[in-house]
Amino acid sequence: NPTARGCTNHMCSQEQRFQLLKSHCEKNPQLKDSYDEDNEQTYSRLLVDDKHKLLYCALPKAASTTFYNMFYYSYTGKLLKQVHCKSCWEEQGLVFLNQFSKPERDQRLRDYYKIMVVRHPLDRLVSGWNGKYTRPYSHATWRLHGPRMIEMFRKLQENTTLQQEIEKGATFDEFVRYVNYLETTDGEDHNQHWRPHHRLCHPCSIHYDLIVKVETMQEDSKVVLHKLGL
Known part of the structure; x- marks a missing residue:
């Protein structure tokens, strides 16, 4: 019983989310099919924050604009005027995991705190x-x-x-x-703005530390804000 161990409501909800995720992954092994650990494009949605040792899966249409701004603000003290200004992030060293070599990717996947933000698919x-x-x-x-x-x-x-x-x-x-x-059909023609979570963030193959829900983001994001020093 999670309550008997004295966890907070937030931590209990996180435990429930991971239990649900584990259950779905076990029942639907095909959800792992889109994950290829040797293909760098598998990691093209994982934003790397070396300063705070964080990885964030940027899922379009799931508060990604808000989270991009949180990371950028933690580096510069400013908000992005154009949130999709990729060169603006790169100037601060915020790049995606597919830009690293495999040993560098593996080290970050192993050691960094990994965040996934989800939203009701409909x-x-x-x-x-x-x-x-x-x-x-x-x-x-x-x-x-x-x-x-x-x-x-x-x-x-x-x-x-x-x-x-x-x-x-x-x-x-x-x-x-x-x-x-x-x-x-094959699912690969999906646009990123509606491509399913499992094809972008690979939650059945990558072991995340925090699952944030857009619907409860105000509470869930407190952990991220703390880690970013905001």
């Missing part, structure tokens, strides 16, 4: 839709995927062309059907 999907597809042609993600999903899932009416339908934009139903189609 909320994350809706966030991706709102950010990329509600304004057709305004985002590169739409230009890459929007026409394809309309072509695949919309039945053309008489006297209409595919281009005319594309100009109307995609529907949320078409977007969900498209995402499901990608997941049931």
Whole structure:
């Protein structure tokens, strides 16, 4: 009984999260299929903070903007004006784990405190839709995927062309059907903004120390703030 050991509510919830994660990983061994320890791209979402000896898996649409700013502020005392300014992080030495050699990666994976931030997958999907597809042609993600999903899932009416339908934009139903189609094929065509957690952060293969939920981030992130000295 975790309570009998005197753990706080926060620590008990962390223990429950890891127990749930372990259970799902054991029941679904295929969740490990996307992890290739020798492929540097496996680690392309893990931000390295050598100053505080932290690794953070930056999952898009799961408070990544907030966490990027937390790390940057801990180095500079300033917030990022452009949060996706990769050169701004690199100037401070904040780079992703795939940029290191395998021995350097292995050492950090072994010794650093590892953080994963998760969000309810349907909320994350809706966030991706709102950010990329509600304004057709305004985002590169739409230009890459929007026409394809309309072509695949919309039945053309008489006297209409595919281009005319594309100009109307995609529907949320078409977007969900498209995402499901990608997941049931090879899954590798997923855009990072909706690619499942296990394909980016590999929680069944990488042993994280902290699981932060977007829904309870105010409480969960206290551990991170403390480690960053904020």
